[in-house]
Amino acid sequence: MKISIFGKGNMGQAIGKNFGLAGNTVSYYDNQNHAETLADIVVMAVPYPALASLAKEYADQFAGKIVVDITNPLDFDTWDSLVVPADSSAAQELQQLLPNSTVLKAFNTTFAATLQSGKVGGTATTTVLVAGDDDAAKQAFKAALAGSPLNILDAGKLKRARELEATGFLQMTLAASKQIGWTGGFGVIK
Amino acid sequence: MKISIFGKGNMGQAIGKNFGLAGNTVSYYDNQNHAETLADIVVMAVPYPALASLAKEYADQFAGKIVVDITNPLDFDTWDSLVVPADSSAAQELQQLLPNSTVLKAFNTTFAATLQSGKVGGTATTTVLVAGDDDAAKQAFKAALAGSPLNILDAGKLKRARELEATGFLQMTLAASKQIGWTGGFGVIK
Numbered sequence: 001m002k003i004s005i006f007g008k009g010n011m012g013q014a015i016g017k018n019f020g021l022a023g024n025t026v027s028y029y030d031n032q033n034h035a036e037t038l039a040d041i042v043v044m045a046v047p048y049p050a051l052a053s054l055a056k057e058y059a060d061q062f063a064g065k066i067v068v069d070i071t072n073p074l075d076f077d078t079w080d081s082l083v084v085p086a087d088s089s090a091a092q093e094l095q096q097l098l099p100n101s102t103v104l105k106a107f108n109t110t111f112a113a114t115l116q117s118g119k120v121g122g123t124a125t126t127t128v129l130v131a132g133d134d135d136a137a138k139q140a141f142k143a144a145l146a147g148s149p150l151n152i153l154d155a156g157k158l159k160r161a162r163e164l165e166a167t168g169f170l171q172m173t174l175a176a177s178k179q180i181g182w183t184g185g186f187g188v189i190k
Numbered sequence: 191m192k193i194s195i196f197g198k199g200n201m202g203q204a205i206g207k208n209f210g211l212a213g214n215t216v217s218y219y220d221n222q223n224h225a226e227t228l229a230d231i232v233v234m235a236v237p238y239p240a241l242a243s244l245a246k247e248y249a250d251q252f253a254g255k256i257v258v259d260i261t262n263p264l265d266f267d268t269w270d271s272l273v274v275p276a277d278s279s280a281a282q283e284l285q286q287l288l289p290n291s292t293v294l295k296a297f298n299t300t301f302a303a304t305l306q307s308g309k310v311g312g313t314a315t316t317t318v319l320v321a322g323d324d325d326a327a328k329q330a331f332k333a334a335l336a337g338s339p340l341n342i343l344d345a346g347k348l349k350r351a352r353e354l355e356a357t358g359f360l361q362m363t364l365a366a367s368k369q370i371g372w373t374g375g376f377g378v379i380k
Contacts, residue, residue, distance in 0.1 A: 080349075086277035121380055123313065124313070153369045160360065160363070163359055164360065167360055170354065174343060179343045180343075180378060180379070184378075185379065186357075186377070189314055190311055
C-alpha cells in the first residue's frame with residue numbers, strides 16, 4: 001500500500017525504510033514538497049511543535065486517514081518535563097485537532113538508529129508500540145509493517161500515549177546522560 | 191551493610207536476594223513482624239495503598255533513612271490509569287509524607303522474575319532505574335547493590351518517578367495482555 005510521511009529527518013527516513021522493506025510505496029513531504037493527496041496511512045515524522053500547523057494546513061486531506069503521531073513533546077530547553085498537559089499527550093491533542101482522522105501513537109519509544117537497524121543495542125528486535133482507539137486502524141498499521149524487521153505490539157487505547165510519551169521521555173534522558181547509547185534503549189523482550 | 195525490607199512477597203524476596211548476593215544483611219518486616227529499628231536503606235516492597243499507613247506507623251524510625259519506593263500505583267479495577275495525580279507520583283507523595291527521609295524510586299520497572307534471574311527474557315541484564323533528589327543516597331543505593339547481577343542506572347531527580355511509574359504501568363499492561371511474559375519486559379540495552 002501507499003504511505004505518506006511528513007518529514008525526512010532521521011526518524012522519517014528510518015520509518016520509511018521499514019515501510020519500504022515491507023513492500024509499501026513511501027512518499028515524503030515537507031515544507032518544500034507539499035502533498036496534494038495523502039495515502040491512507042500518514043506518518044507525522046516531525047517535531048511536536050509542527051503538528052498543530054500541519055493539522056491546520058492539511059485538515060481536508062487528513063479526513064478519513066490514519067494519522068500516526070511519533071513525537072516526544074519534550075521541553076528541550078530543560079530536558080526536565082514534557083510540554084503537554086500531565087493528563088494528556090501529543091497524540092490526544094492531535095486527535096482533537098483532527099476529529100475526522102484516526103490518530104495512532106507509534107515509533108516514539110524507538111530511537112531512529114534502532115529503526116534503521118531493526119535491533120536495539122544490536123541484540124533485541126526493535127519493537128514498535130502502537131496505541132489508538134480504532135482496532136482496525138491498528139491492524140492496518142501492523143499489516144503495513146508485516147515483512148519489515150520490526151515487531152509491533154498493541155499498547156492499548158490512545159490514552160496510553162501518555163505513558164508512551166513518558167517512556168520515550170525517560171529513554172531519551174538516559175541517552176542524553178550517556179548511560180545508554182542512541183543505538184540502544186528499551187528493548188521489549190518477550 | 192544492612193537493608194530493611196517491608197514486605198516479603200515476590201518483589202520483596204527478589205529484591206532481598208540481590209541485596210544479599212551483594213553481601214548485605216537483609217531483614218524483612220510485615221504486619222506480623224514489626225521493626226524496632228531500621229537499617230540505613232529501607233525498601234518498601236508493599237502495594238501502593240500500604241505506603242501511607244506504614245509512613246505513619248514508622249514515622250520516627252524512617253527519619254534520616256533512605257526509603258525506596260518500588261510501587262506501581264495502578265487502578266487494579268480498571269488497569270486503565272494510575273491512582274496518583276497526573277502531575278505527581280507515588281514516590282513524590284511518599285517524600286511529602288516523610289520529609290525527614292530521603293525517598294528514592296527504584297525497582298518499579300523490573301518484574302519480580304527478572305530481579306530473581308538477573309535477566310530480562312533470559313537475555314538482557316536486568317537494569318534497575320533509580321530516581322531521587324539526593325545524589326549521595328543514589329550512590330549509596332548503587333554501592334549496596336554492587337556485586338549483585340543487576341545493572342543500576344540513574345534516572346534523574348525524584349520527579350522522574352512520574353515517568354518511571356508510567357513506564358512500569360505500560361510494561362504491566364503489555365504483560366497483562368500476554369504480549370510479553372512476566373519474565374520479560376523492557377530490557378535497558380546500551
